[in-house]
Amino acid sequence: xxQFLRTRSKVVVLTHAKPDGDAVGSSTAVVRALNLxxxxxxxxxxHAGPMPPxxxxxxxxxxxxxxxxxGPPADAEADAIVVVDTGSWPQLEHVRSWLSWQxxxxxxxxxxxxxxxxxxxxxxxxxxxxxxxxxxxxxxxSLLGVKDVASxxxxxxxxxxxxxxxxxxxxxxxxxxxxxxxxxxxxxRAGARHVPLHQLTEQQEGESRLRLMARALESLRLLEGGTxxxxxxTLEDFAQTNAxxxxxxxxxxxxxxxxxxxxSAVLTEVESREGGRLTKISLRSKEGDNAxxxxxxxxALGGGGHVRAAGARVxxxxxxxxxxxxxxxxxxxxx
Amino acid sequence: xxQFLRTRSKVVVLTHAKPDGDAVGSSTAVVRALNLxxxxxxxxxxHAGPMPPxxxxxxxxxxxxxxxxxGPPADAEADAIVVVDTGSWPQLEHVRSWLSWQxxxxxxxxxxxxxxxxxxxxxxxxxxxxxxxxxxxxxxxSLLGVKDVASxxxxxxxxxxxxxxxxxxxxxxxxxxxxxxxxxxxxxRAGARHVPLHQLTEQQEGESRLRLMARALESLRLLEGGTxxxxxxTLEDFAQTNAxxxxxxxxxxxxxxxxxxxxSAVLTEVESREGGRLTKISLRSKEGDNAxxxxxxxxALGGGGHVRAAGARVxxxxxxxxxxxxxxxxxxxxx
Numbered sequence: 001x002x003q004f005l006r007t008r009s010k011v012v013v014l015t016h017a018k019p020d021g022d023a024v025g026s027s028t029a030v031v032r033a034l035n036l037x038x039x040x041x042x043x044x045x046x047h048a049g050p051m052p053p054x055x056x057x058x059x060x061x062x063x064x065x066x067x068x069x070x071g072p073p074a075d076a077e078a079d080a081i082v083v084v085d086t087g088s089w090p091q092l093e094h095v096r097s098w099l100s101w102q103x104x105x106x107x108x109x110x111x112x113x114x115x116x117x118x119x120x121x122x123x124x125x126x127x128x129x130x131x132x133x134x135x136x137x138x139x140x141x142s143l144l145g146v147k148d149v150a151s152x153x154x155x156x157x158x159x160x161x162x163x164x165x166x167x168x169x170x171x172x173x174x175x176x177x178x179x180x181x182x183x184x185x186x187x188x189r190a191g192a193r194h195v196p197l198h199q200l201t202e203q204q205e206g207e208s209r210l211r212l213m214a215r216a217l218e219s220l221r222l223l224e225g226g227t228x229x230x231x232x233x234t235l236e237d238f239a240q241t242n243a244x245x246x247x248x249x250x251x252x253x254x255x256x257x258x259x260x261x262x263x264s265a266v267l268t269e270v271e272s273r274e275g276g277r278l279t280k281i282s283l284r285s286k287e288g289d290n291a292x293x294x295x296x297x298x299x300a301l302g303g304g305g306h307v308r309a310a311g312a313r314v315x316x317x318x319x320x321x322x323x324x325x326x327x328x329x330x331x332x333x334x335x
Numbered sequence: 336x337x338q339f340l341r342t343r344s345k346v347v348v349l350t351h352a353k354p355d356g357d358a359v360g361s362s363t364a365v366v367r368a369l370n371l372x373x374x375x376x377x378x379x380x381x382h383a384g385p386m387p388p389x390x391x392x393x394x395x396x397x398x399x400x401x402x403x404x405x406g407p408p409a410d411a412e413a414d415a416i417v418v419v420d421t422g423s424w425p426q427l428e429h430v431r432s433w434l435s436w437q438x439x440x441x442x443x444x445x446x447x448x449x450x451x452x453x454x455x456x457x458x459x460x461x462x463x464x465x466x467x468x469x470x471x472x473x474x475x476x477s478l479l480g481v482k483d484v485a486s487x488x489x490x491x492x493x494x495x496x497x498x499x500x501x502x503x504x505x506x507x508x509x510x511x512x513x514x515x516x517x518x519x520x521x522x523x524r525a526g527a528r529h530v531p532l533h534q535l536t537e538q539q540e541g542e543s544r545l546r547l548m549a550r551a552l553e554s555l556r557l558l559e560g561g562t563x564x565x566x567x568x569t570l571e572d573f574a575q576t577n578a579x580x581x582x583x584x585x586x587x588x589x590x591x592x593x594x595x596x597x598x599s600a601v602l603t604e605v606e607s608r609e610g611g612r613l614t615k616i617s618l619r620s621k622e623g624d625n626a627x628x629x630x631x632x633x634x635a636l637g638g639g640g641h642v643r644a645a646g647a648r649v650x651x652x653x654x655x656x657x658x659x660x661x662x663x664x665x666x667x668x669x670x
Contacts, residue, residue, distance in 0.1 A: 053594075171506040171519075172537075174530045178520040184506075185516035195509045195622060202507075203621070205592040207561070210552055213589075217549035222542060254548075257540040259388075286538070287530060 001107055001122055002142040005034065008080040011043040014099070015084050015132075016091035019047055021166025021201060023085040024055060026109070026132040028062055029159035030082055033140035035063070036153060043082075046072065048094040050246065053204040058162065060155075072098045081106040085132035085163075087115030087123060109135045130175040133163025134183050150189035157190035162197055170198070174287070174308075211241035216251045216266065223326050227262045229255030230325065232318045235269045235277065245270065252282045263292045265325055267318050279321040281312045290334055297328045336442055336457055337477040340369060343415040346378040349434070350419050350467075351426035354382055356501025356536055358420040359390065361444070361467040363397055364494035365417055368475035370398070371488060378417075381407065383429040385581065388539040393497065395490075407433045416441040420467035422450030422458060444470045465510040468498025469518055485524035492525035497532055505533070509622070509643075546576035551586045551601065558661050562597045564590030565660065567653040570604045570612065580605065587617045598627045600660055602653050614656040616647045625669055632663045 005011065013030050015023040027045045034043035044063040047055075051066060071094055081102055087110040089096060099106065099119070106120030111129040126135050137149050140156055152160070164183055168176050171184070188194065215237040221230045233248055248268055255264040266282045281301065283294040285308055294310040301324070303312020314321055340346065348365050350358040362380045369378035379398040382390075386401060406429055416437055422445040424431060434441065434454070441455030446464040461470050472484050475491055487495070499518055503511050506519070523529065550572040556565045568583055583603055590599040601617045616636065618629040620643055629645040636659070638647020649656055 172533055176523070176529055178523045181516040181520035181523065185513040185520065188511070188513045188516065194511055198507055199621065199623075203592050203596075204594045207555075207557060207593055207595075210555055210589065210593065214549055214552035214555075217545055217552065220542075220545055220549075226542070254545065257538050258542055258545065259539045260542075261538075286534065288534075 001124070001139065004122075005080055005082075005107075005139075005143065006037065009038075009042050010078050011080045011082060012076075012078040013043055013045045013082045013084065014092065014095055015045075015047065016086035017048040017094050018050060019085075020052070022131045022133060022163040023047075024052070024058060025159045025161070025163030025166070026084045026136045027082075028059060028064075029133065029140055029156045029163070030084060030109075030136050031062055031064070032153075032156050032159060033143045036156075037143040037145075046095065052201070054200045057200055058159075062155075067094055071095060078102070079105060081120070083108045083120060084110065084136055086110060086112065087119050087125065088112070089116050089119065092119065109139065111135050128179075130173075130177065130180050131164040131167035133160040133167070134179070136160070137183070149183065149186035152187075152190045154191035154193070157187045157192040158197060161187045161192035161194060162201065165194070165197065166201065170202070205247070206242075208241050208243040209247045212237060212243040212247055213251060213254075215241060216248065217254065220255065221322065222258075222261070223322075224329055226258075226260040228326060228329050229258060229261045229264045230322050231255065231266045232322065233266070233268045234318065235271065238268075248282075252284050256284060256286065262286050262288070263294065263325075263329055265322075267321050269318060270313070272315075276315075277317070279314050279316055279318055281314065281321060281325070283310050283325075284308060290332075292329055292332050297325070297332065300328055336459070336474065339457075340415055340417070340442075340474075340478065341372065344373075344377050345413050346415045346417060347411075347413040348378055348380045348417045348419065349427065349430055350380075350382065351421035352383040352429050353385060354420075355387070357466045357468060357498040358382075359387070359393060360494045360496070360498030360501070361419045361471045362417075363394060363399075364468065364475055364491045364498070365419060365444075365471050366397055366399070367488075367491050367494065368478045371491075372478040372480075381430065387536070389535045392535055393494075397490075402429055406430060413437070414440060416455070418443045418455060419445065419471055421445060421447065422454050422460065423447070424451050424454065427454065444474065446470050463514075465508075465512065465515050466499040466502035468495040468502070469514070471495070472518070484518065484521035487522075487525045489526035489528070492522045492527040493532060496522045496527035496529060497536065500529070500532065501536065505537070540582070543576050543578040544582045547572065547578040547582055548586060548589075550576060551583065552589065555590065556657065557593075557596070558657075559664055561593075561595040563661060563664050564593060564596045564599045565657050566590065566601045567657065568601070568603045569653065570606065573603075583617075587619050591619060591621065597621050597623070598629065598660075598664055600657075602656050604653060605648070607650075611650075612652070614649050614651055614653055616649065616656060616660070618645050618660075619643060625667075627664055627667050632660070632667065635663055 013027045015027045031043045031045045048067045087108040108120040108123040216231040219232045252266040264284045268280045270280050272278045285292040285294045298310040298312040301312040348362045350362045366378045366380045381400050383402045422443040443455040443458040551566040554567045587601040599619045603615045605615050607613045620627040620629045633645040633647040636647040
């Protein structure tokens with residue numbers, strides 16, 4: 001893989017749409033490593049938005065392109081393509097037509113269980129890795145011919161640190177392992193600037209987010225004997241606090257602080273394409289005896305996700321959705 | 336130190352009053368190591384409250400005593416005393432009279448800069464350590480005669496993980512270093528159960544905390560061109576949400592999410608001993624150019640702390656305090 005990439009002069013690095021810290025971090029690391037190794041600009045990252053607020057400062061002068069809605073330019077060419085942090089077509093819709101006929105020169109580096117074998121001929125999939133950053137790091141080491149991760153240049157270490165920190169909930173989630181800490185230690189030794197990275201990505205909000213958070217907390221209802229927490233946000237809540245749709249991200253974790261809560265839900269009103277109102281559901285559940293499987297719960301509503309984190313979008317009012325979730329939680333109670 | 340402790344049959348392990356995760360974690364680890372090494376109960380932890388809500392489940396059946404307000408029983412005896420996570424008399428007021436004549440058999444293991452040399456004759460102070468857990472770990476290894484931290488028994492690894500995780504803000508603060516991650520990796524290899532520990536310590540709140548958080552967010556004022564965030568909580572806010580004085584802990588971090596905010600303050604009304612009202616100030620500031628020194632700021636109000644985190648207690652109303660903080664922030668602006 002390294003040898004193949006070393007001989008290329010026009011590499012495009014791709015990742016899933018709406019990229020998170022790991023997608024931006026691991027794609028940026030690969031672009032930086034390729035360009036440093038070549039001593040000139042051979043690689044560019046293509047991203048598809050909406051982009052996180054810290055995207056610009058994180059990228060700095062790393063060659064990157066935020067694709068327009070219609071996808072890549074028809075005449076865009078590449079002699080190698082690297083896809084990171086995804087390997088499945090539904091997450092690559094924005095480049096599918098451009099990418100689908102180039103599988104022979106496409107490499108996939110991912111850590112997700114689900115993927116499509118025909119995205120690229122060469123695939124490195126490590127499902128034991130907590131982040132794509134851990135999967136692309138050996139490639140960066142090899143491209144630059146350095147000894148190990150701790151010897152990587154700081155700009156690459158920064159990008160990889162962003163990846164592993166954000167995909168592990170800044171080292172709090174259940175995917176944290178000895179390998180994650182070994183990796184993070186090596187990145188700090190390489191000079192990764194973790195405090196500015198935390199500031200950059202976790203402290204980039206506007207006043208509107210806190211105004212919206214106040215509304216969400218005011219709406220908190222504790223149901224099912226206090227084990228189900230539901231917060232609800234109307235379109236008016238967003239309008240009156242000047243908040244954008246994405247700004248309620250993470251609110252679902254707030255109620256997880258409450259000891260008795262086993263399932264936390266945030267319901268937000270969104271406009272449908274036809275102008276009506278839908279309800280977007282974000283759900284989390286805690287580990288433990290008789291833990292609620294929110295993937296199963298949201299599948300009953302046409303959504304899905306993971307066992308502990310899932311979502312859906314339903315044609316119901318906020319109140320109807322709240323009742324329906326309570327019913328589905330009850331359904332999972334042991335008989 | 337190990338040899339001395341091995342020959343003792345009645346060891347008391349002490350730490351600072353109002354113990355946090357590192358104080359409880361490192362003291363518990365030492366007690367567990369001493370008792371495991373002896374094969375019988377030779378050590379007990381003495382703690383002075385108020386204790387965190389997770390204290391009971393964290394201690395489990397580890398010998399521990401929450402001291403009454405009047406201090407240790409007059410006839411309490413020990414043939415060795417280990418003081419962890421502090422080494423200064425003001426933090427040991429609750430045991431001072433009992434401890435002060437026993438310095439010859441007292442060991443201090445700490446990571447703080449300030450300490451009193453006469454607390455104990457044997458002192459291991461490592462100010463480069465992010466947590467006391469890192470300072471007591473080699474003692475645990477040595478007492479048990481195991482190879483390294485990764486070989487420690489799980490109950491000790493759990494206690495040490497709680498220490499390092501809580502003193503680093505769960506790996507987000509500026510004191511995170513390669514050594515911190517190396518230590519955390521070794522503890523996971525020893526079997527530390529990080530997910531239950533996170534649940535135990537970060538998800539033990541009551542409904543009242545979120546009701547109080549809603550009040551705090553509703554009170555948010557952005558001053559000084561949006562760079563100073565101030566939240567204010569009255570005694571009535573606490574009463575109406577059924578919240579206890581400690582439940583506003585951490586609220587000061589909420590406004591740090593806002594990109595423009597450089598200083599965040601939470602002001603809470605508290606009753607004075609004479610029945611009047613005082614204002615308790617909790618302050619944080621961000622790193623960066625012209626960062627505000629909140630230690631200096633609070634010293635002007637009779638308080639103090641660190642450069643980035645400090646507090647004070649003043650005989651002013653909430654509104655007066657807010658104005659005074661704004662004035663002191665302006666005073667630090669470069670001329």
